[in-house]
Amino acid sequence: MDLKRDYYEDIELFKSKTVLVSTILGLIFLALLPALVSKYHFLGLSIYLVNLITVHSIVAIGLNIVVGYTGQISMGHAGFFAIGAFTTIILILRAGFPFLLALPVAAFVSSAFGFLLGLPALRLKGPYLAIATLGFGMAVTTTIKHLEFFGGRMGLQAPKLKLFGTVLKDLHLYYLIMTIAIIMVVGAVKLMKTRVGRAFVAIRDSDIAAEAMGVNLTYYKTLAFAVSAFYTGVAGGLYAFILGFINPEGFHLIMSITFLAMIVVGGLGSIVGSIAGAVLMTYLDVKLQAVQDVPWVGPALLAFSQQYMTVSGISNIAPIVYGIIMILIVLFEPLGLFGFWIRVKRYWKTWPF
Amino acid sequence: MLGQLIVSGLAVGACYALLALAMVIIYKTSEVLNFAQGEMAMVSTFVAFVLLEGYHIPFVWAVVLTLMFALLLGVFVERVFLSTAKEPTVLGLIIITLGFEMILMGFAGWKWGPDQRSFPFPVSSVEAYRLGDLTISRINFWTILICLTLMFVLFLFFRYTKLGMAMRATQQNVMMARVMGIRTKRILSFTWAVSSMIGATAGMLIATLGVLDPNMMMDPLLKGFASAVLGGMTSLPGAALGGAILGMVENVFGGYVSLSFKGVVAFAIIVLMLCFRPSGLLARHYVKKV
Numbered sequence: 352m353d354l355k356r357d358y359y360e361d362i363e364l365f366k367s368k369t370v371l372v373s374t375i376l377g378l379i380f381l382a383l384l385p386a387l388v389s390k391y392h393f394l395g396l397s398i399y400l401v402n403l404i405t406v407h408s409i410v411a412i413g414l415n416i417v418v419g420y421t422g423q424i425s426m427g428h429a430g431f432f433a434i435g436a437f438t439t440i441i442l443i444l445r446a447g448f449p450f451l452l453a454l455p456v457a458a459f460v461s462s463a464f465g466f467l468l469g470l471p472a473l474r475l476k477g478p479y480l481a482i483a484t485l486g487f488g489m490a491v492t493t494t495i496k497h498l499e500f501f502g503g504r505m506g507l508q509a510p511k512l513k514l515f516g517t518v519l520k521d522l523h524l525y526y527l528i529m530t531i532a533i534i535m536v537v538g539a540v541k542l543m544k545t546r547v548g549r550a551f552v553a554i555r556d557s558d559i560a561a562e563a564m565g566v567n568l569t570y571y572k573t574l575a576f577a578v579s580a581f582y583t584g585v586a587g588g589l590y591a592f593i594l595g596f597i598n599p600e601g602f603h604l605i606m607s608i609t610f611l612a613m614i615v616v617g618g619l620g621s622i623v624g625s626i627a628g629a630v631l632m633t634y635l636d637v638k639l640q641a642v643q644d645v646p647w648v649g650p651a652l653l654a655f656s657q658q659y660m661t662v663s664g665i666s667n668i669a670p671i672v673y674g675i676i677m678i679l680i681v682l683f684e685p686l687g688l689f690g691f692w693i694r695v696k697r698y699w700k701t702w703p704f
Numbered sequence: 705m706l707g708q709l710i711v712s713g714l715a716v717g718a719c720y721a722l723l724a725l726a727m728v729i730i731y732k733t734s735e736v737l738n739f740a741q742g743e744m745a746m747v748s749t750f751v752a753f754v755l756l757e758g759y760h761i762p763f764v765w766a767v768v769l770t771l772m773f774a775l776l777l778g779v780f781v782e783r784v785f786l787s788t789a790k791e792p793t794v795l796g797l798i799i800i801t802l803g804f805e806m807i808l809m810g811f812a813g814w815k816w817g818p819d820q821r822s823f824p825f826p827v828s829s830v831e832a833y834r835l836g837d838l839t840i841s842r843i844n845f846w847t848i849l850i851c852l853t854l855m856f857v858l859f860l861f862f863r864y865t866k867l868g869m870a871m872r873a874t875q876q877n878v879m880m881a882r883v884m885g886i887r888t889k890r891i892l893s894f895t896w897a898v899s900s901m902i903g904a905t906a907g908m909l910i911a912t913l914g915v916l917d918p919n920m921m922m923d924p925l926l927k928g929f930a931s932a933v934l935g936g937m938t939s940l941p942g943a944a945l946g947g948a949i950l951g952m953v954e955n956v957f958g959g960y961v962s963l964s965f966k967g968v969v970a971f972a973i974i975v976l977m978l979c980f981r982p983s984g985l986l987a988r989h990y991v992k993k994v
Contacts, residue, residue, distance in 0.1 A: 486971025661817035670810035677803030
């Protein structure tokens with residue numbers, strides 16, 4: 352079953368024919384998804400929501416690299432997200448960069464900041480690191496808000512997205528984002544199977560022991576933050592085009608918490624888990640913001656709000672559900688959706704025992 | 705000008721100090737970073753507001769009832785969410801408190817809406833006392849006074865009462881405390897209750913200095929964290945000192961350098977502090993074994 356006879360078997364992308372076939376089926380599904388969504392309103396999705404989910408998946412993978420694999424808490428990823436978004440837009444607007452150049456440059460800017468944030472992480476642990484990264488996130492949004500160069504409080508309007516001289520429509524944006532996302536996913540999966548990935552995991556399990564084994568802590572901890580920030584920066588750049596308009600108020604602390612919630616719900620230290628978490632939490636978030644439109648439940652909640660609560664605050668059900676899911680996952684399934692999936696798989700593999 | 709800024713900074717700093725104390729008390733006992741602290745205080749403050757405005761209960765009784773509510777809330781969180789977690793990691797505990805924070809924030813937003821209200825504190829915020837050259841508004845004066853009194857009471861509580869002593873013993877070594885016959889589980893719940901009550905007091909003061917709305921504790925909570933880290937996260941006097949320093953520095957920076965970057969100063973101080981003296985101002989450094 353999971354027996355490995357060879358190092359190369361361990362680093363293979365497709366471990367078995369099943370994985371290969373399901374990957375191909377998955378890709379076909381992703382290619383057909385826009386048609387499903389626009390024709391049949393598949394699960395009540397819209398292209399915008401699918402794009403948002405994809406971008407959040409990239410962030411979740413990036414955050415999981417630093418939190419799940421390397422074991423360093425970060426509560427400042429909304430900061431990297433903002434850096435990615437604003438740098439991309441500004442490079443296109445002010446410096447006339449083409450999109451395909453602006454996005455990587457912005458991602459590298461973001462990863463430079465990730466490197467900077469990684470430096471205090473060398474000396475800080477657990478709660479201290481949480482506060483330092485949280486402060487970083489706050490500092491980024493405050494700085495952006497008060498500098499006219501970044502559009503100040505008003506924010507920036509994203510330009511029309513051009514690729515090789517043609518303006519992209521919604522549908523094309525979906526394929527662009529999805530292609531980038533797939534590249535990022537494969538990159539992350541591969542990265543975790545290299546020396547670097549193993550060093551990250553060693554640091555998570557025990558950094559002192561890892562150092563004794565010859566893992567260069569300075570290098571790998573900052574690298575983890577840089578890689579993570581790179582992913583988040585790319586996602587930020589794409590996010591700017593999904594929204595079409597960005598302002599610093601959008602990148603607040605709650606956003607960082609949401610990202611953290613995604614990977615905890617999905618599963619720490621798992622790429623598939625990150626995606627699952629991002630899909631579930633983004634979908635829930637968007638649907639619950641307009642909970643009154645949900646059949647059956649919506650009207651009942653509306654009536655309840657009129658009776659006991661305020662109707663204007665009904666969208667606050669989203670954070671309540673979010674919080675409940677976060678707590679339940681930590682209490683009952685610490686490995687998240689991924690852990691649940693593993694248990695189901697193991698059950699069927701060993702059935703009927 | 706400088707003295708003026710320091711005095712008004714001190715009033716805000718006193719509130720930060722209270723929040724920091726509330727966090728440190730919990731952190732010392734259970735190594736939980738309580739992100740729900742702010743929202744627990746916010747909901748308690750709303751309860752006080754409802755009691756005062758909705759039921760017209762005299763102020764003192766409203767405060768007493770609010771503190772009772774805060775006590776129950778603290779015990780509830782500890783009993784229902786934290787003690788049920790099996791072998792939780794640091795991140796797991798943070799996620800639980802973050803989850804509870806979101807629940808409370810959502811609940812408050814749903815119940816009371818996003819409107820900003822003013823908290824009816826029976827001290828005028830317009831009139832002021834004069835101390836030589838300095839004018840200090842009554843509300844600031846009373847805030848500082850209340851915070852100092854509360855800190856003194858806390859000091860006496862931890863130093864001289866049996867319960868306080870048991871709490872300190874639990875903080876030092878849970879296993880030993882249990883061997884000595886202390887019911888550590890009960891002490892843990894009680895720690896949360898005390899912390900929640902301190903938080904509620906801070907919440908009421910902050911609502912008086914600013915406005916009362918579901919988002920009001922976001923910023924003070926982070927500053928409270930910053931103060932706690934500044935003081936070393938495990939030291940009560942450190943947390944109080946950290947809060948006072950933070951409030952003053954922030955206000956002076958706001959007055960002389962830049963008002964718009966006032967909010968960032970706290971974190972600049974923290975990052976510098978953590979880089980050069982990670983154990984904080986007053987806490988002792990200890991090294992963990994592998």
